Amino acid sequence: MTAEVVLYENPGWGSAIVEAQLAVYAMPVRLVPAGGTRDPQAVARAMAEVNPLGQVPALVLPGGGVMTETAAMTLHLADLARSDVLVPGPEAAERAAFLRWLVFLVAAVYPSFAYGDVPTRFVPEPGAAAFQARVIEHRKAMWRVMEAAAASSFGSGPRFLGARFLGPWFLGARFSAIDVYLAVMTRWRPGPAWFQAETPRLWAAGAAAAGRAEVAPVMARNFG
Structure with a gap:
């Protein structure tokens, strides 16, 4: 095209x-x-x-x-x-995992920014700060779900072996659009320091994507 x-x-x-x-x-x-x-x-x-x-x-x-x-x-x-x-084809072994986690990102994680960035759109001012804090905690929980998936045995998922990250992508050896999402979204709240400490597999995949020559x-x- x-x-x-x-x-x-x-x-x-x-x-x-x-x-x-x-x-x-x-x-x-x-x-x-x-x-x-x-x-x-x-x-x-x-x-x-x-x-x-x-x-x-x-x-x-x-x-x-x-x-x-x-x-x-x-x-x-x-x-x-x-x-x-960026998108595994219909016959690819990673296709089902890719579709699952792509939709998880946009359905479970991404909406939390719509709710949390300007909380007064959804709750009155007296409760806005507390609402935002709870949304961020929920977001962290969703990221931990993805972190656990990155370490699980689905498909060709990435692994840690000692201090060495095997992958380097979320789907293991397979680069995909999920890594591009991670490159961007790990720059957002709760911020890079949190991701490095709490979800190192996601951080590593996002950092690898961010370092690609095209990205x-x-x-x-x-x-x-």
């Missing part, structure tokens, strides 16, 4: 996940700032015409169609690129 896509983005936000995937596929992309602000409510207003939920990212395809939801973009971009680099410039632009 050579036609340009348009990505509505904010540096350091969820758009970085899609931007990194586009870089892996070497797809031409035009980046459009989402309102030129990091204030979530201002971004929501700026994005309302493109995404009914007012969320970043949104992707405009060459034919003019608009996509939202990063998991949907992940699967569709693999189809457009005719590549299994590193995207990470630098988004996170400095």
Whole structure:
């Protein structure tokens, strides 16, 4: 695919996940700032015409169609690129595990940022701080579920042998879009220090993805 896509983005936000995937596929992309602000409510207003939920990212395809939801973009971009680099194909041994944990990321972990980043959208001010703290604790619990999965015996999952991480990817020897998600999401709260201490397998997979030649410039632009 050579036609340009348009990505509505904010540096350091969820758009970085899609931007990194586009870089892996070497797809031409035009980046459009989402309102030129990091204030979530201002971004929501700026994005309302493109995404009914007012969320970043949104992707405009060459034919003019608009996509939202990063998991949907992940699967569709693999189809457009005719590549299994990031999405294991139907016959791949890792396919079922990949789909399971991709959906887990977007259904169990990712929504916690929508709830927790601006808690006053959901609870009155007197209880907002406590609500946010509980959301972050729930998020940590979900990350620990993924960490345990990374150490379990599903498919070709990664392992620790002493101090050596065997993989180096979440799916073991198989690089995938899950590692790209981890590269970005381990930069978010509860923050890199927490991931290194509490979920070292996830941190290692994300760090390995962030260091790939195609992904590193995207990470630098988004996170400095």
